[in-house]
Structure formats: structure tokens, C-alpha cells
Amino acid sequence: MIEPVDLLQKFSLFSEAWHPKIAGELNDSYVKLARLKGEFVWHHHENEDELFLVVKGTLTIKLRGRDLTIREGQFVIIPKGVEHLPVAEEEVLVLLLEPKSTLNTGNVQNERTVEADWI
Amino acid sequence: MIEPVDLLQKFSLFSEAWHPKIAGELNDSYVKLARLKGEFVWHHHENEDELFLVVKGTLTIKLRGRDLTIREGQFVIIPKGVEHLPVAEEEVLVLLLEPKSTLNTGNVQNERTVEADWI
Numbered sequence: 489m490i491e492p493v494d495l496l497q498k499f500s501l502f503s504e505a506w507h508p509k510i511a512g513e514l515n516d517s518y519v520k521l522a523r524l525k526g527e528f529v530w531h532h533h534e535n536e537d538e539l540f541l542v543v544k545g546t547l548t549i550k551l552r553g554r555d556l557t558i559r560e561g562q563f564v565i566i567p568k569g570v571e572h573l574p575v576a577e578e579e580v581l582v583l584l585l586e587p588k589s590t591l592n593t594g595n596v597q598n599e600r601t602v603e604a605d606w607i
Numbered sequence: 608m609i610e611p612v613d614l615l616q617k618f619s620l621f622s623e624a625w626h627p628k629i630a631g632e633l634n635d636s637y638v639k640l641a642r643l644k645g646e647f648v649w650h651h652h653e654n655e656d657e658l659f660l661v662v663k664g665t666l667t668i669k670l671r672g673r674d675l676t677i678r679e680g681q682f683v684i685i686p687k688g689v690e691h692l693p694v695a696e697e698e699v700l701v702l703l704l705e706p707k708s709t710l711n712t713g714n715v716q717n718e719r720t721v722e723a724d725w726i
Contacts, residue, residue, distance in 0.1 A: 490670065490689065492681040514656035514684045515706055517634070537633035541702075543680075551609065561662075562611040565633045570609065583660075585704060587634055 495521065495543050498607055499581050506600060508584060508592060509607035520584040520604055524576040531594035532571045536587045539565050545580035549573070614640065614662050617726055618700050625719060627703060627711060628726035639703040639723055643695040650713035651690045657705045658684050664699035668692070 493511050498521050502509060505525035512519035524547065540547065541563040549556045549564065550573040558564050566572050593601045612630050617640055621628060624644035631638035643666065659666065660682040668675045668683065669692040677683050685691050712720045 490675065490683065490685065492675060492677045492683045494678075494681045496680060512658070512682065512684050514658050514686075514704065515636070517636070519658065519682070519684075539631070539633050539638065556609065556611060558611045559613075561615060562613045563631065563638070564609065564611045565631050565638075566609065567633075585633065 493519075495581075495583065499523070499543070501607055505576075505579070506592070507602050508604045510604050511583075511607055513588070517585055517587050518590075518604065520586070521607065522582050522584055524574055524580045524582060525578075526576060528574045529593060529596055529598065529600050530571055530573045531596045533566075533568050533586075533590055533594040535568055536590045537565055537567050538590065539563055539585040540574075541583040541585075543581040543583055545576065545578055547580045547582060548575040548577070550575060614700075614702065618642070618662070620726055624695075624698070625711070626721050627723045629723050630702075630726055632707070636704055636706050637709075637723065639705070640726065641701050641703055643693055643699045643701060644697075645695060647693045648712060648715055648717065648719050649690055649692045650715045652685075652687050652705075652709055652713040654687055655706045655709045656684055656686050657703065657709065658682055659693075660702040660704075662700040662702055664695065664697055666699045666701060667694040667696070669694060
């Protein structure tokens with residue numbers, strides 16, 4: 489079914505941080521929605537560029553050597569191979585776009601690694 | 608350079624309707640920004656799914672047999688092969704995500720066909 493997806497309506501259906509949900513698929517990528525709160529883990533994605541679009545809040549993405557601040561209505565693309573650490577002092581709602589093969593923790597597999605489910 | 612992109616700031620840099628601008632690239636896709644006003648042309652994309660995220664305004668996408676209404680904060684994915692006609696009664700600002708190979712008019716080439724430039 490081809491139907492519009494309302495971002496805030498989808499976000500209202502879950503509350504856990506760092507558990508991206510799949511909200512759409514196109515070509516070989518997923519559109520995911522995630523709530524971020526606190527600090528994630530340093531990681532990179534070997535083969536996948538990743539887009540973060542901030543829907544609500546202010547996201548910090550630490551790179552080795554500098555910090556990016558991504559505000560509501562802004563996006564950033566982290567190219568493959570670039571180490572990054574997302575940090576959300578206050579809760580942030582983000583739309584992610586990434587190839588279906590992308591693992592949330594990239595090259596790292598630990599207790600923060602999760603499979604995304606459809607929402 | 609890895610830098611945040613502010614959607615509304617980018618939209619402020621151009622005013623023409625139906626001339627998508629490239630605001631980012633990831634994997635084999637472009638993130639494009641477009642102002643839509645009025646009616647486009649019926650077309651489909653042979654090999655590419657296409658995402659429309661409405662940043663401002665209300666977009667109608669006519670399909671053969673029914674109309675979709677996509678409001679601010681909503682997205683829709685039009686799968687490859689599906690004929691569609693975007694219509695914007697009032698001006699609409701959209702973020703598009705589509706493979707780099709995508710032509711704006713899909714299978715149709717006419718005076719509405721344009722190459723996207725970076726912004």
C-alpha cells in the first residue's frame with residue numbers, strides 16, 4: 489500500500505531510545521525513526537553512508553577531532569568509514585536513512601546492537 | 608566536508624518551482640530539495656523508488672485511481688513503475704530522496720525535464 493507516513497504519529501508508538509524502527513523502504517535502503525537519549529558508542533559503518541535528519545531536539549555527533557551540532561530541520565550525512573558518536577543531552581527524534589545492510593552499531597557488536605523492526 | 612544542512616536555509620536560496628536542487632549525497636542517492644507549485648506531469652520512474660518528505664505545505668500526489676495527501680511532517684514513497692502526478696495547489700517545499708540516475712520527469716522527456724544542480 490502506498491500511504492503517507494506521519495513522523496510524529498509513528499514516534500508516538502514507541503518510547504525506547506536507541507531502538508530504530510523501520511518506517512519505509514526504498515531501493516536498497518530503509519527509512520528509520522529513532523529516539524536518541526544520552527551517549528551511544530563510537531562506531532563507523534564500513535560500507536554505508538548514513539543520513540541523520542533531526543525531527544525534534546538538538547543532536548551532537550562527535551567526530552574524531554570535532555563535534556557537529558544538528559538542530560531541528562537540519563540533516564547531516566556521515567560517510568562510510570567515518571567514526572562517529574551520537575550524543576543527545578536531551579531526547580532527540582531523528583529520521584535515519586541507510587542501506588538495509590546497516591547495523592546500528594556499525595563495526596561494533598555489543599549490548600547496544602539491535603535489529604530494527606517495522607513500525 | 609561533513610557539515611549539517613539546514614533545510615529552510617537552503618530553500619531560501621532559490622525560488623523556482625519544479626527545479627530540484629541537490630543538497631546531499633549518500634550511497635548511490637541524492638537528497639534533493641524542491642519547490643512545487645501547480646501541476647507537474649504524469650510520469651513514472653522505471654527503476655527508482657522515490658521518497659517525498661513534505662517540509663512545508665500540503666502536497667497532493669495523484670495516482671491512477673486515487674489521490675494521496677501528504678502534509679507537513681509526512682513522507683510517502685512512490686515505488687518504481689507507479690504512475691504519479693504531483694500537484695501543489697499552494698507552494699509546497701519537499702525533500703526528495705532518489706537514486707542519482709533519477710530524471711525528474713521519469714519516463715517522460717519534455718520541457719519540464721531539468722538537470723538538478725547542487726545548492
